[in-house]
Amino acid sequence: MHQLQSANATGRLRMIFVETPANPTGEVIDVAMCSRLAKECSTEDRKVLLAVDNTYMGPLWSRPLQFGADIVLYSATKYIGGHSDVIAGAAVGSRECIQAIKAARTFFGTIIDPHPAWMLLRSLETLKLRMDAAALNAAHIVAFLQRCRAVTRIYYPGLRKQLSADQQRIYAEQYSSDGAMVSFDVRGGNRPLSWY
Numbered sequence: 278m279h280q281l282q283s284a285n286a287t288g289r290l291r292m293i294f295v296e297t298p299a300n301p302t303g304e305v306i307d308v309a310m311c312s313r314l315a316k317e318c319s320t321e322d323r324k325v326l327l328a329v330d331n332t333y334m335g336p337l338w339s340r341p342l343q344f345g346a347d348i349v350l351y352s353a354t355k356y357i358g359g360h361s362d363v364i365a366g367a368a369v370g371s372r373e374c375i376q377a378i379k380a381a382r383t384f385f386g387t388i389i390d391p392h393p394a395w396m397l398l399r400s401l402e403t404l405k406l407r408m409d410a411a412a413l414n415a416a417h418i419v420a421f422l423q424r425c426r427a428v429t430r431i432y433y434p435g436l437r438k439q440l441s442a443d444q445q446r447i448y449a450e451q452y453s454s455d456g457a458m459v460s461f462d463v464r465g466g467n468r469p470l471s472w473y
């Protein structure tokens with residue numbers, strides 16, 4: 278917050294960029310709050326944009342544009358591609374924002390060729406089926422991890438009780454699934470051990 282205010286004071290703040298939920302801790306940032314901040318920092322000739330990396334909850338389970346994001350970014354390598362055969366990314370937003378991104382993309386040359394583009398189109402047809410299955414699998418994996426003595430903490434939004442009240446509120450307001458990302462801490466840290 279402090280950093281944001283001092284960056285804004287220089288008159289050079291152009292974008293607030295958040296990754297939410299954060300990979301791999303699952304910590305969430307209130308997108309609506311960030312949007313209010315971006316608006317507060319904006320002036321007539323300098324609009325501060327809000328960009329949200331929504332890779333973690335994919336295009337189905339969270340829609341940051343509805344909460345005031347200007348640009349939503351995805352690693353299409355993950356849920357959207359889904360077959361471990363394509364590396365790509367996506368940016369979503371208003372025509373105005375996308376036009377500026379398109380111009381920069383043309384200069385930098387970060388344009389995927391027709392084959393991965395076709396693979397992404399193929400993948401989109403099964404996106405919901407795959408994401409629903411992945412969420413179900415994640416819940417099973419969490420149930421398994423909860424029985425492992427060697428696991429000291431599991432990071433998964435479905436385990437509501439270990440989230441702060443703020444985090445619970447944000448999840449309830451801005452996400453429609455517990456997602457399919459799970460991470461965990463192992464007793465003794467990063468050393469070999471017998472598992473369960």
Ligand SMILES: *Cc1c(COP(=O)(O)O)cnc(C)c1O
Pocket residue numbers: 296300330331332333352353354355364365366
């Ligand atoms: C994986 C990931 C990325 C990077 O994606 P690549 O397609 O591997 O470059 C960016 N943001 C989040 C939140 C991710 O999980």
